[in-house]
Every structure is written in structure tokens, then in C-alpha cells.
Amino acid sequence: MIPTGHSKGFVRTRLDRLRTVLARHVGPDGVPGLVALVARGDETHVEALGERTIGGAPVTRDTVFRISSMTKAVTAVAALMLVEECRLRLDEPVDELLPELANRRVLRRVDGPLDDTVPAHRPITVRDLLTFTMGTGLLMAPPDSHPILQAMAVLDLGQGPPQPADVPAPNEWLPRLGTLPLMHQPGERWLYNTGADVLGVLVARASGQPFERFLGERLFGPLGMGSTGFSVAPDRLDRFTTCYWTDPATGARAVYDEAAGGQWATPPAFPSGGSGLVSTVDDFLAFSRMLLDGGRCTGERILSRASVELLSSDQLTPEQKAASELVPGFFDTRGWGYGVSVVTRQTELGHPLYQYGWDGGLGSSWAIDPVDQVIGIILTTRAFTSPVAPPVVQDFWTSAYQALGD
Missing domain, CATH: 1.20.58.710 (Methane Monooxygenase Hydroxylase; Chain G, domain 1)
Known part of the structure; x- marks a missing residue:
């Protein structure tokens, strides 16, 4: 049984520090734009910094981002819903x-x-x-x-x-x-x-129905995730970001995918359960609150508590970990549940024991801490350059946990 802490929210002056730290990463040589969210109990704090497109409109709380591999947790929840229905x-x-x-x-x-x-x-x-x-x-x-x-x-x-x-x-x-x-x-x-x-x-x-329709009807609709899907509707493109990456040939920042006319501007032939979704910080907060509440959302049960516990607990054997590698040492401190990594040994300030979640290689990171009841989400417009999270993501998690009130 995972112990549960008593939430005392955040310290306001330390949340100000969070904004200051993130702002250092936003600019010509860093991340063009980001939205970051930390939530605990009834308290939610959001920072929106930078631009959706370089030289364009500012990022706002409802900006739509490519969440790439954060999709994996959504796919796992969908599969577990069907397991529960036998x-x-x-x-x-x-x-x-x-x-x-x-x-x-x-x-x-x-x-x-x-x-x-x-x-x-x-x-x-x-x-x-x-x-x-x-x-x-x-x-x-x-x-x-x-x-x-x-x-x-x-x-x-x-x-x-x-x-x-x-x-x-x-x-x-x-x-x-x-x-x-x-x-x-x-x-x-x-x-x-x-x-x-x-x-x-x-x-x-x-x-018996397309994957995207199942998610829309069974998960996104009930959770109110109206901006989440495998493409961006035309009337929402003005809230969508341009995605940037580091060109491997030149080392310079370059456009990976445009907002209008890009690869997420039309529905894909293959709705990827591994990396296909776009979403907003509040949509993914709704998904996270459902998991943190043991599978419930505003009184409606989306998933059983037992399924959430399976999803969020380490499912790998020592032998499987010994034979596997993402980056050197990854499985020394982490395991893998269903579509999420799980912290099995705390070695960092921002990643406590039992925390689970995952990163998206196009610039995002998300996790749930069931002990201290913390949800953290950061969505950015710049892709990772390696499986190791970039400094903006590392500093987000450090800053989120230094702001806890207890």
C-alpha cells in the first residue's frame, strides 16, 4: 500500500521562484514557449511563458501542444477499460x-x-x-x-x-x-x-470502433478533454504551437512541425497509441486527477482503483530490468507500469518514491505523486535532443517540489 501524505499546498514565494527559473529557459537560445502546471489538492498553479510560434502570439493556458509519448498512458487506460469489461x-x-x-x-x-x-x-x-x-x-x-x-x-x-x-x-x-x-x-x-x-x-x-473514436467517447468526452485528439480542428489551430527541434546536421534550432498545414493539422491514417496525441495542460490535468482519485471523475468511475494501482506500480521483474536499457542507469531507480515509468528509488528532488508518469520527446513531461498528492505537467515547443530530459524539464521538477508547503 502506498502511503498518502497530508497536503498543505504550496508556498507562494517558492512558486514565484518556479516562474523565475522557467523564465530563464524561454528565449532565442532556449524554449520558444511553454505552459507549466503544478496542482495539489484544490490548489493549482499555472505559468504560461513565451510564444506559440517564434514572433507570433503569446502562449496562453489553453495553448495546444504535441504531447507525443505522454500518449502512452492514455492508451494504457483505454486497454484497461476493456480488460475491466472482459x-x-x-x-x-x-x-x-x-x-x-x-x-x-x-x-x-x-x-x-x-x-x-x-x-x-x-x-x-x-x-x-x-x-x-x-x-x-x-x-x-x-x-x-x-x-x-x-x-x-x-x-x-x-x-x-x-x-x-x-x-x-x-x-x-x-x-x-x-x-x-x-x-x-x-x-x-x-x-x-x-x-x-x-x-x-x-x-x-x-x-469494434476506431481507436480515436473509442478515446473520444469513453475517455475524452467524460473527462471534458475537448482539446485532446490526434489532430487539431481548424477552429483550434490558432491555439496550436509550432514545434521546434535541434537540427542534427547543423546543431541549430529549426522548425520540426508547423501549426497550420503541419502533420497534426489533419487526422492521421494511423492514430498512434505511442505518440500521436495533442492536448492542453488543463485537459491532461483532468486525466491526471482521474488517476489520482483512483479512477473517478466528478462522481463517475472511469477505471477501477485496482486498475489504477496496476498501471502505476512497477510491473517488471529484476531479470527484465537487467536485460533492458533506455539510458544507462535508468532501471536502477525506475520501473515500468502500464504506459508509465514508476520511481522505485528516490535519487532526485523532483522525483520522489512512487511517482509515476512519462515524458514526451517533442517537449513535454508529466507525473503524478500519489503520496504527496502532487500533479506536475510541463508542455513546451522544443523537442528533446536525447532520452534524458533537457534542463528546462529538470528544473521544472526541482522547482515544483521545492515549493511544497510541507
């Missing part, structure tokens, strides 16, 4: 609903030729998709370094920085994935990202 079972093979992934072959060596394989020891299960242990995922290696990575790129499977306009529809995407062997045996180790995209396809097939 349309999915955690340890059941996915073969019936996803026959493209039946009878898997597995590479003898992850860097070996695609035809050097052995049979999978067992089928992929729903739990494997939720915990990212299906046997395939992103490797922290150059995309041309292994034949399997080259093949994933050629097939346009979208397993790199989000490019929704380039990925085919689910009923074409999954057969393409199914032509490839797994990188490792199912259940052997944690591999990032791909499980969430497969999970989105599974939710669609299990529910």
Missing part, C-alpha cells in the same frame, strides 16, 4: 484479435540478418503490450546500425520521432510489422514504444 484479458495471447502477430519468429541476434531466427517460446499477450515486453521496440542505436532497424524504417512503421503523415493505416501498418521477426523473446526484456502502437490497434479491434 473484452481483453491480461495474460491472453493477442493472436485472435491480432492474427498478424501470431506464430512469431525471433532473431538469434538483434543485430543479425532478418532470416536468422528461431521460433518464439510463447505468444505475445496483452500484458506484454502494456509493459513493453512484446519483444520488439525502439533500440537506442543509429537507425541504419541493425538490419531490423533498417527494415522498420523502410516499412514506415513510425518508430522514431513522431511523423503522423508518414505512417499507414492500422490494417496496413500491422501486417507490415508482422512481416518482421521479433528482436527478443516475448517477456524477456523491456523495449520502448512499439507495444503502445500495437496496443492502440488492439483497443480498436477489441472495442
Whole structure:
């Protein structure tokens, strides 16, 4: 049982420090714009700084951002809703609903030729998709370094920085994935990202409706998340940001995706369960409050408390962690639940024990602290340059926790 603290809110002068620290990161050499939120009990504090587009309108609280990998937690919640309805079972093979992934072959060596394989020891299960242990995922290696990575790129499977306009529809995407062997045996180790995209396809097939419609009707509608989706409606484009990144060739800041006419301006063929959503800070606050309240929202139960506890607890075995890596030392202090990382050993001020959440590589970070009842969200317009969060995100979490009133 996770202990629960007694909320005493925030210290006003220390919240002022939060704004001062974030403001240092906003400007020509840093983040063009951001919205940051910390909430505890009935107290919510929001900072909106910078511009939606360089030289354009200022960021406001209702600005829409690409939340990329924060999408993974939403996808996990959707799958757990179907588990609760007994349309999915955690340890059941996915073969019936996803026959493209039946009878898997597995590479003898992850860097070996695609035809050097052995049979999978067992089928992929729903739990494997939720915990990212299906046997395939992103490797922290150059995309041309292994034949399997080259093949994933050629097939346009979208397993790199989000490019929704380039990925085919689910009923074409999954057969393409199914032509490839797994990188490792199912259940052997944690591999990032791909499980969430497969999970989105599974939710669609299990529910009998497109993934985006299921989320809209079952989750976003009840939670009042009216600005969250896989694209930005024309009447909301004036609230949408331009996304910037660091050009790997020049090292200079460049446009990754425009607001109007960009890749999120029209609905994608493939609604990515791993990285496809856009949202606002208040929409994601509503999602977070539902989880922090054990699955309830204004009296309506979205998810059971038991499901929230599963989602937010470390689901990996010591053996799986030992075989896995995101960045060096990641699993020394963290585990993985369903679509979220979980802090298992506190070594940083802003990341206490039991905190769970995840970052979005296009410039965002989000977490829930069930002990001190803290929700933190930062959405920015500049993509990460590595799996390690940039200074603006690190300083946000430090500043949020130094502002606690107890």
C-alpha cells in the first residue's frame, strides 16, 4: 500500500521562484514557449511563458501542444477499460484479435540478418503490450546500425520521432510489422514504444470502433478533454504551437512541425497509441486527477482503483530490468507500469518514491505523486535532443517540489 501524505499546498514565494527559473529557459537560445502546471489538492498553479510560434502570439493556458509519448498512458487506460469489461484479458495471447502477430519468429541476434531466427517460446499477450515486453521496440542505436532497424524504417512503421503523415493505416501498418521477426523473446526484456502502437490497434479491434473514436467517447468526452485528439480542428489551430527541434546536421534550432498545414493539422491514417496525441495542460490535468482519485471523475468511475494501482506500480521483474536499457542507469531507480515509468528509488528532488508518469520527446513531461498528492505537467515547443530530459524539464521538477508547503 502506498502511503498518502497530508497536503498543505504550496508556498507562494517558492512558486514565484518556479516562474523565475522557467523564465530563464524561454528565449532565442532556449524554449520558444511553454505552459507549466503544478496542482495539489484544490490548489493549482499555472505559468504560461513565451510564444506559440517564434514572433507570433503569446502562449496562453489553453495553448495546444504535441504531447507525443505522454500518449502512452492514455492508451494504457483505454486497454484497461476493456480488460475491466472482459473484452481483453491480461495474460491472453493477442493472436485472435491480432492474427498478424501470431506464430512469431525471433532473431538469434538483434543485430543479425532478418532470416536468422528461431521460433518464439510463447505468444505475445496483452500484458506484454502494456509493459513493453512484446519483444520488439525502439533500440537506442543509429537507425541504419541493425538490419531490423533498417527494415522498420523502410516499412514506415513510425518508430522514431513522431511523423503522423508518414505512417499507414492500422490494417496496413500491422501486417507490415508482422512481416518482421521479433528482436527478443516475448517477456524477456523491456523495449520502448512499439507495444503502445500495437496496443492502440488492439483497443480498436477489441472495442469494434476506431481507436480515436473509442478515446473520444469513453475517455475524452467524460473527462471534458475537448482539446485532446490526434489532430487539431481548424477552429483550434490558432491555439496550436509550432514545434521546434535541434537540427542534427547543423546543431541549430529549426522548425520540426508547423501549426497550420503541419502533420497534426489533419487526422492521421494511423492514430498512434505511442505518440500521436495533442492536448492542453488543463485537459491532461483532468486525466491526471482521474488517476489520482483512483479512477473517478466528478462522481463517475472511469477505471477501477485496482486498475489504477496496476498501471502505476512497477510491473517488471529484476531479470527484465537487467536485460533492458533506455539510458544507462535508468532501471536502477525506475520501473515500468502500464504506459508509465514508476520511481522505485528516490535519487532526485523532483522525483520522489512512487511517482509515476512519462515524458514526451517533442517537449513535454508529466507525473503524478500519489503520496504527496502532487500533479506536475510541463508542455513546451522544443523537442528533446536525447532520452534524458533537457534542463528546462529538470528544473521544472526541482522547482515544483521545492515549493511544497510541507
